[in-house]
Amino acid sequence: MASKEEIIAKAKASITEFDEDMAAEAANESLAAGVDPVEIIEHGYTAGMLYVGEQFEQGTLFLPHVLAAAEAMKAGVDVLTPEMEKRKSQTTKLGTVVIGTIEGDIHSIGKDIVASMLNIAGFEVVDLGRDVPIKTFVEKAKELKPDIVASSALMTTTMVNQIQIEEQLKEAGVRDKVKTMVGGAPVTQDWADKIGANIYGESATDAVTKVKAALKR
Numbered sequence: 001m002a003s004k005e006e007i008i009a010k011a012k013a014s015i016t017e018f019d020e021d022m023a024a025e026a027a028n029e030s031l032a033a034g035v036d037p038v039e040i041i042e043h044g045y046t047a048g049m050l051y052v053g054e055q056f057e058q059g060t061l062f063l064p065h066v067l068a069a070a071e072a073m074k075a076g077v078d079v080l081t082p083e084m085e086k087r088k089s090q091t092t093k094l095g096t097v098v099i100g101t102i103e104g105d106i107h108s109i110g111k112d113i114v115a116s117m118l119n120i121a122g123f124e125v126v127d128l129g130r131d132v133p134i135k136t137f138v139e140k141a142k143e144l145k146p147d148i149v150a151s152s153a154l155m156t157t158t159m160v161n162q163i164q165i166e167e168q169l170k171e172a173g174v175r176d177k178v179k180t181m182v183g184g185a186p187v188t189q190d191w192a193d194k195i196g197a198n199i200y201g202e203s204a205t206d207a208v209t210k211v212k213a214a215l216k217r
Contacts, residue, residue: 004035011044011076016051018068020075027079037080037087038120045073046113046204053109057185070109077116084120093124095147095215097181098140100128102161107154110184110204114152117204118211134164138172147215150181150201159186163195179214183207 002010007030014022023045030040052069055061097118101111108130119125126144128136132151141149149169153159162182169175182192183201192200199214201207 001033002029004030004033004039007033007035008040008044011040012048012051014076015045015048015069015072018065018072020072023072023076024079027076031080031083037084041077041080041116041120042205045076046117049073049109049113066109070112073112088120088122092122094122094212096124096126096144097148097150097211098126098128098137098144098146099148099150100132100137100152101130101184102151102153102158102165103131103133104161105152105154105158105184106130107184108152110154111152113204114150114183114201114207117208121208121212123211134161134168137165138168138174141169141174141178142172146178148181148199148211149178150183150199150207153182153184153187156186159184159191162187162191162197166196181207181211 007026010022011026014026026044027040030037049069052061052066056066099111099115101108115125115127126140126146128140137149137151149165151162151165153162166175166180169178179198181199181201182197187200189200199210201210
């Protein structure tokens with residue numbers, strides 16, 4: 001039987017090689033070997049996605065590659081989901097997070113990783129997808145009364161829309177009932193402070209840690 005390290009390496013390779021079958025195979029092997037799904041997602045699939053993301057930024061890979069890598073990750077995570085759901089039902093729900101990539105932005109890798117990591121950590125995650133209108137964030141905040149409203153922006157041109165989320169949540173009278181989290185490549189702690197967001201998630205792991213800390217009752 002393959003060792004944990006080998007399975008994790010295979011999971012990572014399946015993403016960088018855009019191989020859905022290999023991703024599902026690594027997931028099945030990890031379940032058989034009793035590897036924690038969080039480990040294979042974080043050190044395998046997510047590590048692979050981050051590598052693909054860096055190559056995309058540098059112009060050595062293109063959008064079709066990124067989408068193919070995301071499909072491979074989905075194939076692996078789909079296999080692991082039942083086991084994660086089983087484990088999650090044994091843990092108490094930590095809170096609800098509404099998350100989406102902001103209007104005008106079609107990038108969703110970072111947001112997808114954060115959403116799956118929050119889910120694994122025991123949060124109820126409502127993923128609005130990508131290119132999400134500001135009013136949708138606000139409507140969902142009113143309707144679902146989540147603990148956190150999180151938005152991701154991958155471009156400086158779309159990150160200005162994160163100001164609108166703050167403004168429109170205030171106008172809707174729900175800003176004081178939720179905490180907001182911002183993230184994405186151009187987003188910084190300074191930006192979060194400037195617009196009045198409660199949390200800045202630098203990476204998926206950082207986002208999970210900070211959300212947990214913000215919701216400690």
